[in-house]
Amino acid sequence: MNWNASDMNLFLQQKEYIDTLVVPLIKVETVEERMKASASSTDFLMNLVDYIELQFKGRIMVAPPFAYTPSMDVHQFGEVISTDLTKSPFKHIFFITTDSAWTSIDIQEKVLWLPSIPIENMDDRLKQSILEDQLKQLLPRFTEEWIK
């Protein structure tokens, strides 16, 4: 499910099945030299998140991406979102990001960190298989949480 009105309607009717929220976290770099890499990893993350949504449409809702700039305190940012999201009806909440700063933060939500892969120059087939591989690695993280 995506965070739009029609999917949300379906979610509200099927709350017992759609119980997982995936929140993309995106670091927006402001220094010129790092902007390319930042855009590339955003591209990768959003493509991956779209693919996750396609595969798990009936169980996972993808939240709009949360973005932050370098000076923002990730720790505090994470805690605030985390506190708010625990009030939501979702049973399982995952943060997904390519920013390694999140790996050292201790929050209630599961943080799925993956290194960014520059997919922008790949042809569709290769891109597809890369995304598949990434999802295959993430899948156990989802299922182990679901069977709890």
Added chain:
Amino acid sequence: MSSKVSRRQFLNYTLMGVGGFMVSAAAMPMIRFAIDPVLASADGGDFVPTDQKADDVTETPVRVDFTIKDRKDAWYKSDVSNTAWVYKDGDKIIALSPVCKHLGCTVNWAGDDTHPNEYFCPCHGGRYEKNGKNVPGTPPTGPLDQYEVEVVDGLVHLGKTMPNTLV
């Protein structure tokens, strides 16, 4: 009766003629619009070529990815990636849509080790038999959709999805 057209008759004819013309001017487009769907030429389905050779298809479903180029959704143009599970039933090639009938997740053939000869939906454990028939007692309420299949030059071409005809 005189053969001369009286003034009254002449006016009647003229009025009828003009009136008839006006009515038909209004009615013709309406009729044309009404029968338009009938006249529309059936464009031979939008079949999309895949890389799958028809001869290589076996009785075990294989995943076939294909891309619909330049799909137009109003002004938004995009390439849509799609997947099908393709297998052979006798001489017929069957292509099933991987979209779970429960809430739209993507199902996989032999996705669950305990049910190796079924499609499995990882979201809520929905299962389907090889022909797409949903296994009772699992969440899905209907069978998997089917693609229209055509073989052109030995390659499998897939068309639109339609309700399952095998179950």
